[in-house]
Amino acid sequence: MDRTEAMDSLADARPPPKVVLLIVDDRDRLALVALVLEFAGFTVLPAATAADGRDRARGVRLHAIVTDVAEPSPNDWDDLRGWRADLATRQALLVLVVDRVDVVPRPLFGLCAAVMTRPVEPAALVQVLREISP
Numbered sequence: 001m002d003r004t005e006a007m008d009s010l011a012d013a014r015p016p017p018k019v020v021l022l023i024v025d026d027r028d029r030l031a032l033v034a035l036v037l038e039f040a041g042f043t044v045l046p047a048a049t050a051a052d053g054r055d056r057a058r059g060v061r062l063h064a065i066v067t068d069v070a071e072p073s074p075n076d077w078d079d080l081r082g083w084r085a086d087l088a089t090r091q092a093l094l095v096l097v098v099d100r101v102d103v104v105p106r107p108l109f110g111l112c113a114a115v116m117t118r119p120v121e122p123a124a125l126v127q128v129l130r131e132i133s134p
Contacts, residue, residue, distance in 0.1 A: 036122035
């Protein structure tokens with residue numbers, strides 16, 4: 001085996017990148033958090049809405065779904081249940097960012113790997129994703 005083959009073999013042995021679907025409705029915040037996650041080694045699929053996220057994630061094996069819910073509505077909770085029910089996204093870790101934890105219906109806590117309250121520094125999100133990652 002020559003050096004090139006050895007390097008290719010090592011590249012193939014690396015684990016695949018961890019893909020994070022990042023759903024944030026504030027464009028500036030979305031760009032900032034995406035940049036920090038990418039710098040930390042994650043591959044980021046940015047989306048402004050859950051519907052946009054569903055389209056962007058089609059056919060991609062997601063490691064995590066991070067959704068930042070400013071003013072939660074029943075639709076947001078339906079989206080979380082939908083991510084869990086969908087065979088394509090069921091294995092992804094769900095991380096929910098909210099203003100107040102008391103607005104999250106109790107049964108939804110069981111669907112989430114982590115629930116974080118604002119303000120959330122992007123570095124703290126990276127830390128949580130690393131802590132909950134297998």
